[in-house]
Amino acid sequence: MVGTGALTGALLLGSAPAASADDIRDRQWALEAFDADKIWQRSTGKDVTVAVLDTGVDAAHPDLRGQVLKGKDLTKKGTSAQEDTDGHGTAMAGLIAGRGHGPGGNSGVKGLAPDAKILPVRYQRKDFEAGTSLAASVRYAVRQGADVINISRGGHQNSEDKRAIEYAIKQDVVVVAATGNEGIKKRTYPAAYPGVVSVGGVDDRGAVWQDSSWGSNTTLVAPAAKNVVTNSTYESGYAIANGTSDATAYVSASAALVRSAHPDLTAGQVINRLIKTAKVPGPEEARNPKLPDEKFGYGVVRPYRAVTYDIPAGAKAGPLAQPDKSSDSAADEASSDSGSSSSDDSAGWMFALGPPIVLFGLIFVVLVGLVVLVVILIKRKDRRDRVSDPWGSGGSGPVVPPQQYPGQQVQAPSGQFGGPPTSPPPPPNQPPSR
Structure with missing residues (x-):
């Protein structure tokens, strides 16, 4: 500062x-x-x-x-x-x-x-x-x-x-x-x-x-x-x-x-x-x-x-x-305690994401997602091929423009507000007693 x-x-x-x-x-x-x-x-x-x-x-x-x-x-x-x-x-x-x-x-x-x-x-x-x-x-x-x-x-x-x-x-x-x-x-x-x-x-x-x-x-x-x-x-x-x-x-x-x-x-x-x-x-x-x-x-x-x-x-x-x-x-x-280390975690890397049953469930969901993604990509490629060459002759046809995604608007941080006193300072008094 x-x-x-x-x-x-x-x-x-x-x-x-x-x-x-x-x-x-x-x-x-x-x-x-x-x-x-x-x-x-x-x-x-x-x-x-x-x-x-x-x-x-x-x-x-x-x-x-x-x-x-x-x-x-x-x-x-x-x-x-x-x-x-x-x-x-x-x-x-x-x-x-x-x-x-x-x-x-x-x-x-x-x-x-x-x-x-x-x-x-x-x-x-x-x-x-x-x-x-x-x-x-x-x-x-x-x-x-x-x-x-x-x-x-x-x-x-x-x-x-x-x-x-x-x-x-x-x-x-x-x-x-x-x-x-x-x-x-x-x-x-x-x-x-x-x-x-x-x-x-x-x-x-x-x-x-x-x-x-x-x-x-x-x-x-x-x-x-x-x-x-x-x-x-x-x-x-x-x-x-x-x-x-x-x-x-x-x-x-x-x-x-x-x-x-x-x-x-x-x-x-x-x-x-x-x-x-x-x-x-x-x-x-x-x-x-x-x-x-x-x-x-x-x-x-x-x-x-x-x-x-x-x-x-x-x-x-x-x-x-x-x-x-x-x-x-x-x-x-952590730095003030020389004896501490993240490598001392006896739970191992599997437990960083949760119990094994949760981990295997996550893996299954990821695999299913990958399969679905591959299918979607294949279908999109097939559609692009039909659009770009509608006659199937390898000639140049209309091209679909890339889709534009709106960016995320960053919100400005809220300000801090202050103002003048709402009332005058209190009248004088004796010094503080012990």
Whole structure:
């Protein structure tokens, strides 16, 4: 998937002297809303790897030192995934696993899952730049052992990307993606693929963010406005960002917290915990909405409850609609299991078509059909001979023209339709409680 767009808009926070480190931490309103200090007493994301499929991650940023794995740059000008000339990937990594800097790590940006490791997969160098396919990035992340894949970018539907997402889900990876920032009903991919945790946004007052798009099977919402992020493209090393990109990073971090605290759960069961503990935003509760709601899914993610509450594990596949079994994903599974082979089928070639009695019946039908066909051809030849030489003299007579068969008309695929919101965003509310 090339030409995909980042789903965060960043603004300059200030020059290095003007933006003090303490000021940065104070502006991280989402950590306070999540009651992050209490979460970290139970889980910090340790032993979990979150793949950030983006523009790379600046491993030298003071808040990310020691957090960023080698990863891979899959762009055509591939150099290092630990570089980021755009800043978007670094911003997502900071929200997920930033550790701050200075004494006790009390300065700078701290991520929601500060002990998780970031696997950077660079498939675009800049926003809207054509790089490698998203599919290749997803497959690489899975094969490198990612537990969670964060895709804070969006674009159009692509069959190759879809198969790669299916592969990741079948390999027990939590895939999280953003719905978009247009504030309209619009399907954004990969968020709209089955099995993906599709993330919209809320603002710093706890209401659905006005620019949060929906229609991509929205699963959860998370902070998407006024987030302080790590961004080395600015002199200060920080920026203020808005977008469902940020919300996606927070949900990916929440999944990392749950996977760390409950390592025996499948990816689907992790998603189940996130869904079962979510909260309907603000005044939306008054109308008792049917869940999932098209705009906010099951509600605002609450990682503290997702980590600590006693919730039945549920089905291994989890509550989300699962991708259909495809030949590509089946081939992926076969290639990951070196012991499997189609030659091991003890039933033999006869049973590929069914039991022997069925096979012999098919052979009989075919033979009868061939006999009938030969008779018909002989009769047609005899008729053509009579028509082409009606006098039987070998002279040229009228010739029957070949019959023309109409071709099959190919139907155009049905389009996807969207439209403006049918109602204005809900009024402001307090930040989500834990």
